[in-house]
Amino acid sequence: MKIAQKQNNDITIFDINGDIDINSSPDMREVFENIANAKTMKVVVNLSGVSYVDSSGLATLVEMLKKTRSYGGKLRLANLAPKVKSLFEITKLEKLFDIFDTEEEAGANF
Amino acid sequence: MENREVVIEVKDLVKSFNGRVILNGINLKVYKGETLVIMGGSGCGKSTLLRNMIGTHRPDSGSIFIKGNDITKLNESEFDKIRKIYGMVFQDAALYDSMNVEENISLVLCEHTKLDPDIISIMVKMKLELVGLRGFEKFMPSQLSGGMRRRVGIARALAMDPELVFYDEPTAGLDPIIAGVIDKLILDLSKKLQITSVVVTHDMKSVFAIADRVVMLYDGKIIAEGEMSEIKNSEDPRIKQFITGSPEGPIQFLQSGDGYLDELTK
Numbered sequence: 001m002k003i004a005q006k007q008n009n010d011i012t013i014f015d016i017n018g019d020i021d022i023n024s025s026p027d028m029r030e031v032f033e034n035i036a037n038a039k040t041m042k043v044v045v046n047l048s049g050v051s052y053v054d055s056s057g058l059a060t061l062v063e064m065l066k067k068t069r070s071y072g073g074k075l076r077l078a079n080l081a082p083k084v085k086s087l088f089e090i091t092k093l094e095k096l097f098d099i100f101d102t103e104e105e106a107g108a109n110f
Numbered sequence: 111m112e113n114r115e116v117v118i119e120v121k122d123l124v125k126s127f128n129g130r131v132i133l134n135g136i137n138l139k140v141y142k143g144e145t146l147v148i149m150g151g152s153g154c155g156k157s158t159l160l161r162n163m164i165g166t167h168r169p170d171s172g173s174i175f176i177k178g179n180d181i182t183k184l185n186e187s188e189f190d191k192i193r194k195i196y197g198m199v200f201q202d203a204a205l206y207d208s209m210n211v212e213e214n215i216s217l218v219l220c221e222h223t224k225l226d227p228d229i230i231s232i233m234v235k236m237k238l239e240l241v242g243l244r245g246f247e248k249f250m251p252s253q254l255s256g257g258m259r260r261r262v263g264i265a266r267a268l269a270m271d272p273e274l275v276f277y278d279e280p281t282a283g284l285d286p287i288i289a290g291v292i293d294k295l296i297l298d299l300s301k302k303l304q305i306t307s308v309v310v311t312h313d314m315k316s317v318f319a320i321a322d323r324v325v326m327l328y329d330g331k332i333i334a335e336g337e338m339s340e341i342k343n344s345e346d347p348r349i350k351q352f353i354t355g356s357p358e359g360p361i362q363f364l365q366s367g368d369g370y371l372d373e374l375t376k
Contacts, residue, residue: 022223022270029226054271056225059232090302091236 017049020057036067048079078106123172134330150327196274197267212247257288
């Protein structure tokens with residue numbers, strides 16, 4: 001799994017590529033911790049390059065959402081592949097996250 | 111069926127205890143995404159077959175391939191990698207009585223991963239939601255009913271997101287309604303999470319509820335294999351007897367009296 005970070009005005013965008021599983025989710029958590037420590041207000045996680053997220057990956061995203069909410073920040077998800085989207089549905093997390101079809105939509109009206 | 115991916119293949123499996131042959135040349139395939147039920151009477155060898163499939167028993171001869179790896183020939187560290195592919199639900203849930211529900215489920219994650227305790231705690235909540243027991247994290251096993259303990263056992267088996275789950279008599283000893291709840295849960299999880307399931311049971315109601323395919327073991331051999339409808343309509347008197355639960359028929363559960371007096375006095 002690889003994570004690329006970019007900035008679009010005041011929005012921090014992460015492009016994630018590869019499976020998010022028990023081996024890779026701790027790396028994602030480390031990157032997210034830096035963002036939370038800096039109290040970044042607007043975060044988009046683009047999952048277009050992700051074909052599988054296991055429950056450790058889902059839990060890491062949930063933790064990140066909790067942290068951003070704790071200081072009034074916002075976390076949005078974009079570009080979920082159908083299989084990944086169905087994992088969010090099975091675990092009922094689709095109701096917890098703001099999920100958008102594209103990165104542009106996620107970045108609009110933050 | 112032949113085009114589907116084979117997750118488990120058992121070839122010419124033989125296992126005996128104290129000179130008594132329990133499994134006598136078992137050949138079996140389990141396909142990705144299906145729920146295969148292994149049924150048969152007490153002592154037919156179905157639990158022994160399961161224990162061989164999960165690697166807790168080694169066969170006398172034959173092979174067991176899980177995702178292409180012959181587990182009968184793997185060393186401990188090689189087997190540990192395969193072990194992460196599957197979860198196991200034991201007959202009596204086999205929870206640690208001294209640990210609460212959360213600790214029981216998280217144990218495998220704490221031992222086999224480097225995940226942070228906060229992440230594991232969220233994962234446990236997600237697993238408990240899947241089995242309908244969210245909010246029971248701090249309960250001790252002794253504070254739960256038999257059906258709830260089974261559900262915790264299932265949540266624990268799902269902790270590592272397995273592709274494959276083995277169930278040993280998941281409804282044994284439960285009342286019919288709770289047994290139905292467990293059957294529905296197995297069915298739901300298999301379909302939702304696309305898990306391949308191997309279920310050992312003698313509970314015919316459970317077989318009818320969850321099986322995509324069934325194999326019937328008798329006297330250490332597979333005497334029938336097929337889709338549920340084929341088993342239901344089988345003309346084999348042994349299968350008919352098992353389905354109807356009749357004590358009369360070709361399957362004998364009591365040893366004959368021949369030789370009893372000789373054995374006492376020899």
